[in-house]
Amino acid sequence: MRQSKLFGKTRREVSKEEKSINAELLIRAGFIEKHIAGVYNYLPLGLKVFRKVENIIREEMNAIEGQEMLMTALQPKELWEKTGRWSEMADIMYQFEDGHGSEVGLATTHEEVVTTLAKQQIKSYKDLPVYVYQIQDKFRNEKRAKSGLLRGREFSMKDLYSFHADQNDLDQYYQKAHDAYLKIFKRLGLEAFSVEASGGSMSKQYSHEFMVKTVAGEDITILCDKCSWAQNKEIFQLKNGDKCPECGTKLAEAKTVEAGNIFRLGTKYSEALGLQYTAEDGKMKDVLMGSYGIGLGRIMGTIVEANHDRDGIIWTKATSPYQIHLLNLAKDDKSKAEKLYLELQAAGIEVLYDDREISFAKKFKDADLIGVCLQVIVSDKNEKLELIERENKKIKLVEKKDLLSEIKKYYS
Amino acid sequence: MRQSKLFGKTRREVSKEEKSINAELLIRAGFIEKHIAGVYNYLPLGLKVFRKVENIIREEMNAIEGQEMLMTALQPKELWEKTGRWSEMADIMYQFEDGHGSEVGLATTHEEVVTTLAKQQIKSYKDLPVYVYQIQDKFRNEKRAKSGLLRGREFSMKDLYSFHADQNDLDQYYQKAHDAYLKIFKRLGLEAFSVEASGGSMSKQYSHEFMVKTVAGEDITILCDKCSWAQNKEIFQLKNGDKCPECGTKLAEAKTVEAGNIFRLGTKYSEALGLQYTAEDGKMKDVLMGSYGIGLGRIMGTIVEANHDRDGIIWTKATSPYQIHLLNLAKDDKSKAEKLYLELQAAGIEVLYDDREISFAKKFKDADLIGVCLQVIVSDKNEKLELIERENKKIKLVEKKDLLSEIKKYYS
Numbered sequence: 154m155r156q157s158k159l160f161g162k163t164r165r166e167v168s169k170e171e172k173s174i175n176a177e178l179l180i181r182a183g184f185i186e187k188h189i190a191g192v193y194n195y196l197p198l199g200l201k202v203f204r205k206v207e208n209i210i211r212e213e214m215n216a217i218e219g220q221e222m223l224m225t226a227l228q229p230k231e232l233w234e235k236t237g238r239w240s241e242m243a244d245i246m247y248q249f250e251d252g253h254g255s256e257v258g259l260a261t262t263h264e265e266v267v268t269t270l271a272k273q274q275i276k277s278y279k280d281l282p283v284y285v286y287q288i289q290d291k292f293r294n295e296k297r298a299k300s301g302l303l304r305g306r307e308f309s310m311k312d313l314y315s316f317h318a319d320q321n322d323l324d325q326y327y328q329k330a331h332d333a334y335l336k337i338f339k340r341l342g343l344e345a346f347s348v349e350a351s352g353g354s355m356s357k358q359y360s361h362e363f364m365v366k367t368v369a370g371e372d373i374t375i376l377c378d379k380c381s382w383a384q385n386k387e388i389f390q391l392k393n394g395d396k397c398p399e400c401g402t403k404l405a406e407a408k409t410v411e412a413g414n415i416f417r418l419g420t421k422y423s424e425a426l427g428l429q430y431t432a433e434d435g436k437m438k439d440v441l442m443g444s445y446g447i448g449l450g451r452i453m454g455t456i457v458e459a460n461h462d463r464d465g466i467i468w469t470k471a472t473s474p475y476q477i478h479l480l481n482l483a484k485d486d487k488s489k490a491e492k493l494y495l496e497l498q499a500a501g502i503e504v505l506y507d508d509r510e511i512s513f514a515k516k517f518k519d520a521d522l523i524g525v526c527l528q529v530i531v532s533d534k535n536e537k538l539e540l541i542e543r544e545n546k547k548i549k550l551v552e553k554k555d556l557l558s559e560i561k562k563y564y565s
Numbered sequence: 566m567r568q569s570k571l572f573g574k575t576r577r578e579v580s581k582e583e584k585s586i587n588a589e590l591l592i593r594a595g596f597i598e599k600h601i602a603g604v605y606n607y608l609p610l611g612l613k614v615f616r617k618v619e620n621i622i623r624e625e626m627n628a629i630e631g632q633e634m635l636m637t638a639l640q641p642k643e644l645w646e647k648t649g650r651w652s653e654m655a656d657i658m659y660q661f662e663d664g665h666g667s668e669v670g671l672a673t674t675h676e677e678v679v680t681t682l683a684k685q686q687i688k689s690y691k692d693l694p695v696y697v698y699q700i701q702d703k704f705r706n707e708k709r710a711k712s713g714l715l716r717g718r719e720f721s722m723k724d725l726y727s728f729h730a731d732q733n734d735l736d737q738y739y740q741k742a743h744d745a746y747l748k749i750f751k752r753l754g755l756e757a758f759s760v761e762a763s764g765g766s767m768s769k770q771y772s773h774e775f776m777v778k779t780v781a782g783e784d785i786t787i788l789c790d791k792c793s794w795a796q797n798k799e800i801f802q803l804k805n806g807d808k809c810p811e812c813g814t815k816l817a818e819a820k821t822v823e824a825g826n827i828f829r830l831g832t833k834y835s836e837a838l839g840l841q842y843t844a845e846d847g848k849m850k851d852v853l854m855g856s857y858g859i860g861l862g863r864i865m866g867t868i869v870e871a872n873h874d875r876d877g878i879i880w881t882k883a884t885s886p887y888q889i890h891l892l893n894l895a896k897d898d899k900s901k902a903e904k905l906y907l908e909l910q911a912a913g914i915e916v917l918y919d920d921r922e923i924s925f926a927k928k929f930k931d932a933d934l935i936g937v938c939l940q941v942i943v944s945d946k947n948e949k950l951e952l953i954e955r956e957n958k959k960i961k962l963v964e965k966k967d968l969l970s971e972i973k974k975y976y977s
Contacts, residue, residue: 160632160686160697195635220572223607227719249661274572285572307639
């Protein structure tokens with residue numbers, strides 16, 4: 154992509170309303186634009202990162218046999234009344250008259266819908282287990298929406314739902330989904346750990362939240378550095394002299410962002426909506442369910458909160474919008490950079506090419522702000538190319554013939 | 566995909582409310598489920614088709630230098646008041662209080678948003694032309710939503726917006742987009758033709774609609790079979806004895822579905838929202854715009870309306886949810902079909918494998934209803950495989966060793 158053509162200019166400042174580091178950097182660097190509080194448009198650079206996050210999540214959901222589908226935002230009141238959530242969620246659910254005599258709402262989550270759909274699909278034990286997921290836009294009318302992409306009013310979420318004949322099967326898949334989540338975060342380059350959290354009113358079993366340490370975190374996690382036991386402070390009870398219940402080590406506190414969560418729903422929704430199956434013995438039984446969520450924008454925001462310096466964003470290898478930011482610093486002759494741009498693209502490398510006629514200082518500044526992992530500098534001064542790692546600003550002089558293998562080595 | 570595991574069972578009947586052929590067949594075949602009037606959930610089979618449509622559109626938008634982005638559904642009243650569309654569109658735009666003292670709406674289209682975003686990106690003639698698009702969910706509070714996927718209240722749309730320094734540049738790109746649209750429909754396997762339509766109150770130039778002939782069409786097109794001139798009946802004026810204005814041949818009428826449309830917006834939105842650029846001579850000028858839409862669900866619905874028989878859907882080659890529907894008719898020994906399933910998948914073929922223990926008749930019936938282009942039958946009776954084309958039910962006996970090349974030949 155030629156930066157001169159890119160729909161996404163960098164800028165020096167953002168509105169002072171924007172309190173969060175992730176929104177400030179992402180707006181300044183041309184990834185997103187604020188539309189209204191908690192509602193952000195994704196510019197081309199932002200969508201590039203979004204798609205990389207999306208693809209990793211999709212691959213890992215497919216790997217645990219999730220079948221992708223797509224449910225709608227518009228919701229009928231009648232359905233949500235059956236689970237009591239029309240009134241329970243009235244605070245954060247957008248609810249309004251549709252002008253044709255019905256009340257509708259925008260989905261905050263999809264348990265009601267997916268359970269209803271499952272009634273068509275699950276009749277007998279032979280239809281179980283089954284796992285479906287979607288990557289879809291949800292709406293939550295948050296009172297405070299001041300955390301950028303960490304807490305949006307309109308946001309894309311991956312939500313997986315699992316259906317089981319018995320508790321044992323649910324527990325096994327829950328563990329499988331738990332491990333898939335850890336794999337997703339690892340691939341994304343995020344250091345996340347799972348934390349015990351409340352199972353909700355319906356369950357004595359814990360749910361799990363996947364936490365990333367950052368000062369912007371809205372959660373506080375109590376954790377053991379030795380055995381990696383961790384629990385959300387909301388449910389932590391001071392016993393045993395405030396020591397780790399697993400290994401007895403002194404516990405610590407950390408501010409964390411919740412980047413995903415998984416729940417055993419049990420029969421809460423199947424009971425309310427009548428999702429039953431015929432067991433092997435011919436009896437009708439309630440289906441057990443689990444739900445597993447990750448917010449895609451929240452992941453992007455978390456990566457920025459956890460990976461930036463005073464110059465800008467530092468994307469992880471898996472989420473860098475481009476693999477290479479090519480900066481032309483040659484004064485008169487653009488041909489060397491132009492040729493390299495075409496060659497790298499032909500070799501399948503994703504290149505953002507700063508072909509703009511602006512000062513070199515501005516090019517460097519923008520490249521650091523945008524945060525592509527590797528910068529390649531073409532100049533008059535040097536036959537060799539400069540390869541700069543954004544993270545640590547380490548510079549390496551590279552012969553042109555070795556560039557491709559250097560790039561591949563870095564990203565391998 | 567093993568059909569025994571598929572979240573998407575076929576069924577014999579749908580609710581009598583469902584008047585359209587596309588919704589009836591897509592629901593019966595397990596592609597979609599109706600949620601509320603005009604609002605459909607996509608089951609895994611439906612999403613497969615949706616993604617194929619999406620990918621073709623995306624490729625052709627990228628080919629005409631469209632930069633993909635993603636805008637939001639939630640809209641502030643203030644923005645839409647600037648163009649007068651908050652009140653103009655009140656009938657079909659969902660509008661409501663957000664509970665924090667503001668009125669918001671759900672986007673029916675994104676001219677207001679994209680023009681506002683462009684003000685950050687377009688300052689000088691050097692920033693022009695530029696083209697951005699998105700594939701995103703829109704909401705329209707349609708009074709009658711009885712046409713299945715042809716007219717939804719919540720629906721995914723590709724909308725491209727172009728920005729230009731002058732009319733000539735807009736006209737050139739308009740033609741390019743026009744041709745890209747024809748290419749999209751051709752790749753999708755849809756016989757679409759472009760039709761002159763009203764340019765709206767702002768323009769004396771025609772806009773163009775891309776029409777597909779089907780009896781379910783809500784539009785009437787006046788067309789010339791000889792020179793392929795065509796015009797929407799809404800703007801057609803009886804002159805010249807009702808003969809083709811291009812070649813003088815007698816004109817005909819046809820019922821058509823509008824599968825896409827393109828507009829020259831001129832300066833309508835840039836004037837209302839203050840989108841100007843500094844021209845080469847230093848003067849400030851209004852940016853000219855074009856907008857180019859295609860509804861993805863509508864495309865799916867149109868394909869079904871135009872391609873079905875009394876047994877079910879007949880997907881086009883490019884939109885078949887799987888390349889092969891593999892039916893096991895061997896009574897005792899599943900191993901032959903199982904082996905073939907794995908081999909085809911390993912060869913990169915998309916296979917829906919009917920491994921269910923049900924009657925052969927039901928398997929055939931379901932396969933014809935679902936409408937995968939090619940069926941492969943494994944039986945005890947025959948060492949060879951039966952390859953059936955869904956469209957014409959032509960049967961061919963194929964040696965196993967030749968199957969792959971037969972499949973590739975069909976889809977090439």
